[in-house]
Amino acid sequence: MDIAIIGTGAIGGYYGARLAHDGHDVHFLLHTEYDYVKAHGLTVDSHFGDFSLTQPNVYRHVDEMPPCDLVCVAVKTTVNRQVFPQIRPVLKDGGGILLMQNGFGYEQQLAELYPNQHILGGMCFICSFRDGPGVIRHTDYGMMTLAELAESDADNRDFLTRIAQIFTHAGVDTDVKNNLTEARIRKLMWNIPYNGMSVLGNCRTDVLVTNPALRSATRAVMGEILEAAQACGVPIEASFADKMVQLTDEMEPYDPSMRLDFLAGRPLETEAIYGNFIGYAQAHGYDMRYAKMMKWQLEYLQARK
């Protein structure tokens, strides 16, 4: 299977390298690290065991890449508007786009641009970060939830199943869901409380779970997401929130991606992680006040910086 990785960062680089390591033809799009990775390859320091790609297929521009059966888009949501229209050359008829990002509502935008492609969401529950040029450090977890935007039919189900299989075979725990909206909200159950609060509190996950006030705050935000999900017609069991707390309790102290973005002076994914779902819940009559307060504060911090 020909697979394109649009955005070879902590997520795209990690999962793309796993697929290449498993024998697929994986084509990596890079910008700043192109020369380095072309010369030195790609290294994954993983808590599942380290491995390297010595001569990965790397590209500087999308139009140099071959058409692919699966195009994994793993750029930051903040550049979606520019990147989405540019991936047309790499799409193969009847193929699919797997959106491996945080956030909410972007698969719909892809579907409007590319109505003949399978549009999948990949919700990655993973602790990984870029640790110097060509190096991805994977410190914890790694599972991916997959769901297709379109209503399930035989053709869709077949494609989704094939994609899940190639990831599973490459050593990625996968979880296939029927309802993309629900799967996206489940991912937000971690991202909304922990990403933003790590920026607002200027701290890692260990502080978020041990400081009593922040523990109360993050748990309350999860309660709000449960209520919002219910209002949106995709109820999620309350124990799922408890599970997110437990996973974070057991996590090695970690800087969520939004904190890394903030510290590096990159734009924050406030619309992706907060704004879009707040708007979706609002359209379903539910007012997410905890999330709104966090979003305003994040916007202020970003503007000040």
Next chain:
Amino acid sequence: MDIAIIGTGAIGGYYGARLAHDGHDVHFLLHTEYDYVKAHGLTVDSHFGDFSLTQPNVYRHVDEMPPCDLVCVAVKTTVNRQVFPQIRPVLKDGGGILLMQNGFGYEQQLAELYPNQHILGGMCFICSFRDGPGVIRHTDYGMMTLAELAESDADNRDFLTRIAQIFTHAGVDTDVKNNLTEARIRKLMWNIPYNGMSVLGNCRTDVLVTNPALRSATRAVMGEILEAAQACGVPIEASFADKMVQLTDEMEPYDPSMRLDFLAGRPLETEAIYGNFIGYAQAHGYDMRYAKMMKWQLEYLQARK
């Protein structure tokens, strides 16, 4: 009239000095600045005109003070628990206690300790701060809202009116209200959004009103307070929130007291300004989520510091 000032800071010092300047026998309790003020007096640099008390009546201990007709308690709410029981020696039968603090719910605690005293709340809308030993700098506003805790009867009304008169005569704009709970909530309409957000955003009022995200946040918090007031049976007109925004727009850039406390490493008045009213609203079935989020974040910042 004999008047005691318990806590000669930016509030007690300012209003006490006005009363003394107007000819009342005012007795100031001081701690760290006792020696300085004993020797050099008390200076008020006021935007209404500067003035000084060259030989104010100052005391180190409550039991050295004479019994007074009016005892103005103007300490930080964080020491109420220690201070309230200590003021007994300075109370005169049939006199009153005027609680000149931010916060909510403390007049009730005074009434339990001193059931035979008039218990008044003084909500001071003033920009003032201590600017070195014995110096109070008064930069803006200065009005005080007065209300009595007890239900209004002829005796109460007479006392409340007398107190309002002496302040008015001393050059303080006063506003007498029948309902203390409502008056306290009106004061919170400024304190809840601006005090906490100045700490969380590490900024003065000018940033709170000009940054679009913080302006939205503070205005949303006010909306929540309007809803809470309604739920508590003391509806407040929506235009009052607009008025608070307008007053802050027109204010000289100002560090709210909570920010000064935070910068100086003093305890924050989170229970007084947030916790007590959040609990009161909760008991009336209303969940103040914006305020709760701010309170958790403030508790975290305080714990970290």
